[in-house]
Each structure stands twice: as C-alpha cells, then as structure tokens.
Amino acid sequence: MSCGIYGCLGGVLLPDGPRRPQATQTLAIHPPRSGIIDRSLPTTGAAMLSKGFLPSSLPEDPMPLFEEWFSGVRKAKAQPNPDSMALATATADGRPSVRVVLCKKLITSPGYVVFFTNYDSRKGGELDANPRAAAVLHWDAFGRQVRLEGPIVRSPAAESDEYFASRALDSRIGAWASLQSQPLDSRKTLLKRVAAEAARFGTHVPRPPHWGGYRLWPETVELWIEGPFRVHDRARWTRTVEPQGDGCAAGHWSAGRLFP
Numbered sequence: 341m342s343c344g345i346y347g348c349l350g351g352v353l354l355p356d357g358p359r360r361p362q363a364t365q366t367l368a369i370h371p372p373r374s375g376i377i378d379r380s381l382p383t384t385g386a387a388m389l390s391k392g393f394l395p396s397s398l399p400e401d402p403m404p405l406f407e408e409w410f411s412g413v414r415k416a417k418a419q420p421n422p423d424s425m426a427l428a429t430a431t432a433d434g435r436p437s438v439r440v441v442l443c444k445k446l447i448t449s450p451g452y453v454v455f456f457t458n459y460d461s462r463k464g465g466e467l468d469a470n471p472r473a474a475a476v477l478h479w480d481a482f483g484r485q486v487r488l489e490g491p492i493v494r495s496p497a498a499e500s501d502e503y504f505a506s507r508a509l510d511s512r513i514g515a516w517a518s519l520q521s522q523p524l525d526s527r528k529t530l531l532k533r534v535a536a537e538a539a540r541f542g543t544h545v546p547r548p549p550h551w552g553g554y555r556l557w558p559e560t561v562e563l564w565i566e567g568p569f570r571v572h573d574r575a576r577w578t579r580t581v582e583p584q585g586d587g588c589a590a591g592h593w594s595a596g597r598l599f600p
C-alpha cells in the first residue's frame with residue numbers, strides 16, 4: 341500500500357533526541373511542499389517529518405495540550421511570530437472583521453488567552469458592542485491550528501500595566517502616538533505625533549488609558565493536525581462560559597472528534 345510522502349511517518353511522535361528539549365515538545369516541522377510556496381525551514385532531516393495525531397483518548401481539558409503545542413512552536417523558532425493569532429470580532433448586527441494580534445498569554449487554568457491592543461480601535465469598538473470573538477493560531481510549519489471562540493473581557497489594569505511596562509520604549513511611545521484605526525492624512529503626521537509623544541514623556545511612559553489587554557475565554561477549543569492526503573485529525577472541546585464581574589465563570593469541558 342502506498343503511504344505517500346507523509347503517511348509512512350505520520351503518527352509517530354519521535355523519541356527525544358539531542359535537538360529536542362523535551363519529549364512532550366517533539367513538534368515536527370513540515371518538509372517544504374513543492375510547487376506553490378517555498379517553505380524552506382530549518383529542518384534537520386527525516387526526523388522532522390512526523391506530525392503526530394491527537395491522543396486517541398482525548399484529554400478532558402484541551403488547554404494543557406494547547407499550551408504544549410504553543411510552547412513547542414515558540415521554542416522551535418520555525419516561524420517569526422508563532423504567537424500571531426487571527427482575531428475575528430463583529431458588530432452588534434453581526435458584520436465580521438478579522439486581523440492579526442499577538443497572543444501574549446495562555447492561562448491553562450481556568451483557561452483563557454490574552455492579547456493587547458488599543459481599546460479605541462475598530463476591534464475595541466466591536467468588542468464593546470459585541471463582547472465575543474473567534475481566534476485562530478496557525479502553525480503552518482507544524483501542520484497545526486488551534487481555534488478558539490468565546491466571550492471577551494478586558495484585562496484587569498494590573499495585567500495591562502505589567503505587560504505595557506515590559507514593552508520597548510518605542511512601542512510604549514507608539515501606543516500614545518497612534519490613534520489606531522482612525523483615518524490618517526499622511527505618514528508624516530504619524531511621525532510628528534511619535535516625536536511629540538517622545539518629547540513629552542522622555543523615558544517614563546505610562547500606559548495610555550485607551551490601551552490594554554483583553555482576555556478571550558474560549559467556550560470552544562478546536563485542535564487540528566494536518567494528516568496525510570487531507571485525512572486530518574480534529575477534535576473540539578466545549579464548555580459554558582458566563583461573564584461574571586471582571587472575569588468569567590467556566591463550566592466543565594466536554595470533548596469529541598470531528599470529521600476533518
């Protein structure tokens with residue numbers, strides 16, 4: 341029986357080796373696929389071809405597995421922004437929009453992810469009107485994606501302060517200078533605003549009140565691994581999440597496989 345380019349090796353999580361820090365993080369990089377895009381990546385040979393499958397008995401809670409994938413791809417340094425996440429929001433009447441943000445935190449228990457942005461941006465306005473989002477992290481080099489859907493709440497001020505303080509000085513100045521999502525007559529105007537804010541604050545740049553974090557509390561998580569000949573492996577976990585005060589209350593997960 342022919343098993344194709346991936347089939348022979350698919351499903352095998354390779355044993356730990358000198359180039360891999362931990363057995364649980366043996367995420368494998370795809371070989372470049374011919375034809376469409378040159379996906380030349382720092383592969384280290386046949387050992388990198390394995391992509392694996394989801395566990396045959398799905399874990400009760402998907403977040404530790406999500407975290408394992410996430411930390412694995414970050415350590416592998418196979419793509420410049422492994423934490424980039426497409427984030428979809430929608431207006432109150434259901435008109436969607438999507439953009440990329442960075443997933444800066446993944447808290448496995450009780451289970452949410454955090455990104456940071458301008459609260460006055462388009463996404464901020466849509467989240468004020470309709471505080472729900474869908475997100476996807478796609479790690480092409482590993483043939484994996486993670487989908488999240490659920491309610492969104494703003495981060496506590498302390499979380500936003502802490503992350504803002506960790507940012508480079510220029511990024512902190514940029515958060516004041518940019519009226520994110522507003523029309524801009526010319527790039528010169530933006531550069532003037534950057535210079536003005538830099539002069540105003542010097543090196544002590546406080547967090548702007550319009551800038552901070554959001555926590556996306558998934559009530560649905562889907563983990564997906566690319567399989568040979570499009571026989572992908574796909575499972576979805578669901579739970580209830582109810583916004584409560586500044587946070588959310590989450591129920592228990594239930595899991596099931598899906599046809600790919």
Ligand SMILES: Cc1cc2nc3c(=O)[nH]c(=O)nc-3n(C[C@H](O)[C@H](O)[C@H](O)COP(=O)(O)O)c2cc1C
Pocket residue numbers: 421424437438439440441442443455456457458461462463464520521
């Ligand atoms: C790799 C990448 C990472 C980004 N990270 C962020 C981010 O963490 N926060 C953010 O506000 N915008 C980020 N952006 C810019 C957004 O995609 C978007 O242009 C911006 O947030 C304005 O979106 P909006 O007008 O829909 O609100 C990133 C863009 C890219 C390509």
